[in-house]
Amino acid sequence: MFTIGKVAALAHVSTDTLRHYERERLLTPARKSDAGYRLYDGDSVRRIRFIKQAQHCGFTLVEIAQLLALRHQPSARCRDLRKIAIEKKRELQARI
Secondary structure, rough: OOOHHHHHHHHHHHHHHHHHHOOOOOOOHHHHHHOOOOEOHHHHHHHHHHHHHHOOOOOOOOHHHHHHHHHOOOOOOHHHHHHHHHHHHHHHHHHH
């Protein structure tokens, strides 16, 4: 388990960014310590890196939340994610 500062350093983001992701419900601490500190697991670091990479690709936080929600839907398939990514690519190309 990692503290918020350690996770921020591992993911190359600020602690304020992690708190923002929590407010946006993109990230949830695995648990809190007895002293009330947020504690995160290794999956949190991977999740944060995914969020940052998706933002770099032009996805909004709302769209990223939708992508992350797909992960927990038993009926979701890779093609669902691929369809969303292709639509985003087309949208960005149209803007350019």
